[in-house]
Amino acid sequence: MNRQATLIIFHLSIMPLENLFGSKGRLVLSALLVCAVILELAYCQEEAQQQKINPGRKPKPSITKLGRSTNKSPRAVTVKPKIKTTPAAPAQTFLTQVLNRGKFKKVVDSISVQSGDTLELRCRGKPVQWSVPKYLEEDDEGRLSMVQQERYGVLTLVNTTGADTGEFSCYPMYCEDTDCRKEYDKAVKVFVFFPDPQELFVPSADYYEAIQLRTNWPTLLPCQVTSPQAKVTLHREFPPVEVAVDGTEISFNVKRGFTIHRPRPHHAGALFCVASLGNLRQSSTKYMLIYVNYPMAPPAPVIQASSSSVTAGENLRVSCSVVGEQDVAVEFTWDYPGQQIGRPLYTQDSISPVGGGAARQQSQSVLLVDEVRDVDQGTYTCTAQNLQGAKSVSTTVKVVPKRNKNHKN
Numbered sequence: 132m133n134r135q136a137t138l139i140i141f142h143l144s145i146m147p148l149e150n151l152f153g154s155k156g157r158l159v160l161s162a163l164l165v166c167a168v169i170l171e172l173a174y175c176q177e178e179a180q181q182q183k184i185n186p187g188r189k190p191k192p193s194i195t196k197l198g199r200s201t202n203k204s205p206r207a208v209t210v211k212p213k214i215k216t217t218p219a220a221p222a223q224t225f226l227t228q229v230l231n232r233g234k235f236k237k238v239v240d241s242i243s244v245q246s247g248d249t250l251e252l253r254c255r256g257k258p259v260q261w262s263v264p265k266y267l268e269e270d271d272e273g274r275l276s277m278v279q280q281e282r283y284g285v286l287t288l289v290n291t292t293g294a295d296t297g298e299f300s301c302y303p304m305y306c307e308d309t310d311c312r313k314e315y316d317k318a319v320k321v322f323v324f325f326p327d328p329q330e331l332f333v334p335s336a337d338y339y340e341a342i343q344l345r346t347n348w349p350t351l352l353p354c355q356v357t358s359p360q361a362k363v364t365l366h367r368e369f370p371p372v373e374v375a376v377d378g379t380e381i382s383f384n385v386k387r388g389f390t391i392h393r394p395r396p397h398h399a400g401a402l403f404c405v406a407s408l409g410n411l412r413q414s415s416t417k418y419m420l421i422y423v424n425y426p427m428a429p430p431a432p433v434i435q436a437s438s439s440s441v442t443a444g445e446n447l448r449v450s451c452s453v454v455g456e457q458d459v460a461v462e463f464t465w466d467y468p469g470q471q472i473g474r475p476l477y478t479q480d481s482i483s484p485v486g487g488g489a490a491r492q493q494s495q496s497v498l499l500v501d502e503v504r505d506v507d508q509g510t511y512t513c514t515a516q517n518l519q520g521a522k523s524v525s526t527t528v529k530v531v532p533k534r535n536k537n538h539k540n
């Protein structure tokens with residue numbers, strides 16, 4: 132499963148490649164070693180009556196992604212409270228980690244929990260709502276539980292694996308009667324690494340992932356390590372070289388992966404990450420970077436008829452033109468009065484460079500109407516579309532009857 136599915140999968144046509152290599156990311160369930168790690172997201176040490184909240188089912192669109200699939204319904208991460216509460220005094224939120232119950236240690240934005248161990252998070256609030264990595268949201272295999280106690284919520288994840296690595300957040304809820312909303316400003320987030328002795332990268336079900344590189348749009352190569360200690364480098368498959376990561380053009384974040392900040396055509400190709408820790412060295416999923424000339428904005432078409440008033444029998448030309456970035460395709464579609472009587476569409480499309488230094492071009496579509504008839508009178512609409520969007524423009528044309536012979540003398 133592509134658990135960091137934040138990127139758009141482009142050409143499906145390369146999918147058959149997978150058959151050549153085989154796939155299936157392996158999920159290694161590490162030996163069970165229950166050493167409870169408790170994070171207290173705020174002060175909430177009071178032992179309270181256990182009050183199991185029945186998590187409601189969250190509707191989910193069918194998952195069509197490759198990889199680990201399941202028929203099981205996802206476990207909801209929503210705790211819908213029925214308790215009437217009074218707003219709590221503004222809480223100072225911070226994190227503490229407990230290795231043994233009763234022994235707390237303050238933590239910062241990320242922690243590591245050995246895979247196989249149990250993660251236990253506590254968050255002060257009555258009630259609280261949790262969010263978990265997407266992968267767990269879709270299928271936790273019964274390993275995740277969320278319980279609301281009187282003063283705090285508890286999230287427990289057992290039999291953890293490197294694949295659980297990601298952000299866990301808690302949102303205290305503000306309730307009036309049964310109406311509750313998240314208090315976003317009081318949200319507490321922690322990034323949890325689950326170092327796995329066998330898997331330096333969070334496993335992916337796919338052998339490769341196709342990623343669109345859009346002109347000047349930051350692109351993420353989501354090779355996520357399971358251990359913050361892993362040393363991660365970026366590599367190009369052909370020619371086989373290590374890609375320089377200067378922190379400006381390309382940067383690395385241990386919680387996300389590599390970001391190419393302003394993609395250019397030379398960034399395209401097959402790339403992968405390599406992680407090393409101790410004497411272990413592993414490669415990530417391969418990323419097929421496909422460069423796309425991506426426009427900065429939707430097109431701004433201009434429409435013009437050869438004449439706004441045409442005599443029946445004469446020819447009409449309606450032109451629609453867009454000036455935009457070079458190598459950015461613009462597609463034109465037309466709506467015209469003659470459509471109703473089945474007049475075929477006849478257009479002449481062209482692209483021509485625009486002078487003046489900047490790499491710009493004019494795309495044009497000219498609609499030709501031969502021997503205009505009454506039915507050709509009306510509104511002509513041109514729609515220009517590029518990858519950023521579409522815009523329509525219209526003009527109206529009047530058809531004037533032909534003067535008959537009697538008037539001609």
Ligand SMILES: *[C@@H]1O[C@H](CO)[C@@H](O)[C@H](O)[C@H]1NC(C)=O
Pocket residue numbers: 163272273274289290
């Ligand atoms: C956790 O792992 C143990 C040992 O493999 C197993 O018996 C138990 O059912 C697992 N628990 C869950 C909730 O998956």
